Amino acid sequence: MFEIIAEDHLGRIGRLRTRGGRVAETPLFLPVINPVTQDVPAGWMRENLGAEAVITNAYIILRRLRDEALRKGVHGVLGFDGVVMTDSGGYQVLEYGGVEASPEEIAELQEEIGSDIAVPLDIPTGLCSREKAEESVERTLRNLEATIEFLRRRGVRRCLWAAPIQGGIHLDLVHRCANKEREMGFDLYALGSPTPLMEEYRFDKLFQMIYAARSAVGFGEPLHLFGAGHPMIFPFIVALGVDMFDSASYILYARDDRYMTETGTIRVEKLDYLPCCCPICSKMSAAELKQLPRNERIRMLAMHNLHICFMEVRRVKQAIRDGRLMELLEQRARSHPSLYQGFIEIMQNEDLLRLMEENAPISGRRGVNLYDEMSLRRPLVRATRRRLLENCLAGRGRGGEALLLPETLKLSLEKASRLPENLDILFYGSPYGLIPLGLRYTYPLSQTNYPKALLDECLDELIAEAIKQFEAAGYKGAYILKPETRRLEIFEKELARRLRELGVEVRELESLKELMSGSGGGAGRNV
Ligand SMILES: [Zn+2]
Structure with missing residues (x-):
């Protein structure tokens, strides 16, 4: 179901095949789609950006669109025929403190609506004390056991199942959680709780977390990163072995009048020019963008932000093919001092460097x-x-x-x-x-x-x-x-x-x- 076709250090290009026969190439960026109100429709992303996959929320579907989803399938609900991953509702746990559904209910729904990649109901760690983190790991592991047991009783699986790795900044917990999950029989892994770290620009911690998870689960199965935020970190997470990542930032930033570039974010009111040639930015000036009615501006910004995200993923893939991923990291590290700090720590981590060294390319199409x-x-x-x-x-x-x-x-x-x-x-x-x-x-x-x-x-x-x-x-x-x-x-x-x-x-x-x-x-x- 996962075949690696090119590697550069720990970054790789792979081909993911779902149980339903859908195929997507990694590194894979999955825009988050709200199944109820699609600000930018998933179908538009497929047509205009070549989006091969999106992620949506199974809990929202369960609460608000259950019957429709059972009838039409999740692809029908979204109007998207590529790979659809469904998150379990763990995010709602983090935001609102709980969900009214059992792990079995969430698992059954994801199987029934034909999700390509499903996630068991997990308890995200977020940024919290060690005690709370420990509890979230234990509860997540219990839910995973219940989910696996449910799937065993049910028989044939339709979805690929991703094991969510919790533990947050407590790296030994990340390790323990990942190690336990290795024995459970999941198809891939998904590292949780990076969003608060990214919002605070604690990239050094984020990179440590990714390395802890990747080294614990090994390099066979794909590793997904939940909520990968900004495109400026895409080269870094891929270089640390992340194969897939989702983000809602394109729309969250748009609602906040923030314009993404591959190296940072600019507030719309400070834009005198649009430093981008995507179809949106080619059509209008900064002044015209500012004058659009709010809803229209949000939509345009979201589309531009998506273009930036997809462009960066393509750039990362080409860098892997060229054996120039680490070079791209050196350039991108200059985007922000916190990112530079995170990069320096990568380059000072002897264990990680040794691992990367073993996977250093022995041939390359382009110079160094x-x-x-x-x-x-x-x-x-x-x-x-x-x-x-x-x-x-x-x-x-x-x-x-x-x-x-x-x-x-x-x-x-x-x-x-x-x-x-x-x-x-x-x-x-x-x-x-x-x-x-x-x-x-x-x-x-x-x-x-x-x-x-x-x-x-x-x-x-x-x-x-x-x-x-x-x-x-x-x-x-x-x-x-x-x-x-x-x-x-x-x-x-x-x-x-x-x-x-x-x-x-x-x-x-x-x-x-x-x-x-x-x-x-x-x-x-x-x-
Ligand atoms: Zn643009």
Whole structure:
């Protein structure tokens, strides 16, 4: 029912197939639809945005549209033939303190109305004390057991069933809840209670919660995130392993006269221009938008906000295909200081980085762009350095000598063949460390772009990496060719100094001619 078709670190593109045979591609954004009053109809979203899925509320259907839904099915009620997920009413518990329905009643309704993805009645944790959080987890788990027992008695399932993970900011509770659910036989997982964290911009906590849930349930089944709020966090949640997410923000923000962009939100009264080319914004100016009657303005804003959400999901998917998801995170982290803080904490979480490293792409269709110190923490950079060290460089020197050439040097095969055979050729000045000649044109070594500023700012780290690799290789001496441009001047001097400090015999060369034999000469090497 879930097939992964592309991966980039922990982010993935997958194909979800429901029991009714409907198919949707993940990462999947599900706009929240109120079944009673659709401000923006689900059918419009399908036609104009290519929406493959929406989410609606089973409790509202039970209370207000039960007979119609039993007759027409939930797809009929919504006028939407894509994937329909139904939330159980847990949100109503959070908002109003309780629902008048049993877990069995809610489960039966979701099966009967033909929901594609159903959620058992859960008790959202929200932002609360540990005691209350514990209680919400225990009550949720009891409801899940009752639901699973009900489904067992009933026999054939029509819905895919998602296990809601509660526990909130109490990460050990998130872990415990998720672990218990693994044994229960659900089809996918859905992490609850992020909304209060997002409203307070506590992205660091939110990311920790997602990581706790994802690592507890493993990477097989899809993970949904309830109430994923703003598109500025979409790249982050996907990079942490979230496959699906819903949000009502497009309409809630619209009612509050807030205009979404992929990096933040702008109040309509402060808009002098509409910084977007969606069909809505292309048709009118900011002044015209402000002058619309309130209801019409809400509808236009909601449609624009939806465009922004769907655009960002597509951007995230393309980034996964290109192996550039982490790069997108680096860019988006600059949207807001709290998001940046959350990002920094991701990049400082050693367990998470190791997990990402294991899933770092080994090939990519597009190059890698590095910018600064933060880029060097990328799992891809770490993984490449580790692979270089462990698979290529360790023990390579065997007490011999290395010829270190500047990374910027173009070395023709003909030239290389005239260099002494006993010298192992490596290139210095790359963010990945020392690159053996034979690996020079492999991913990502040859497709990495970076400014000279990175070399200057991170000189110490880059030299330390090269030294570590040189030592692990076990060379006793080195020739270093001075760079022909200023880009690597400081780097070369520092590398030579540090190697000498280590007692390595270093000879700096002005030109390769000092080492070359005549054309086809006897001292030449096989390349
Ligand atoms: Zn727009």
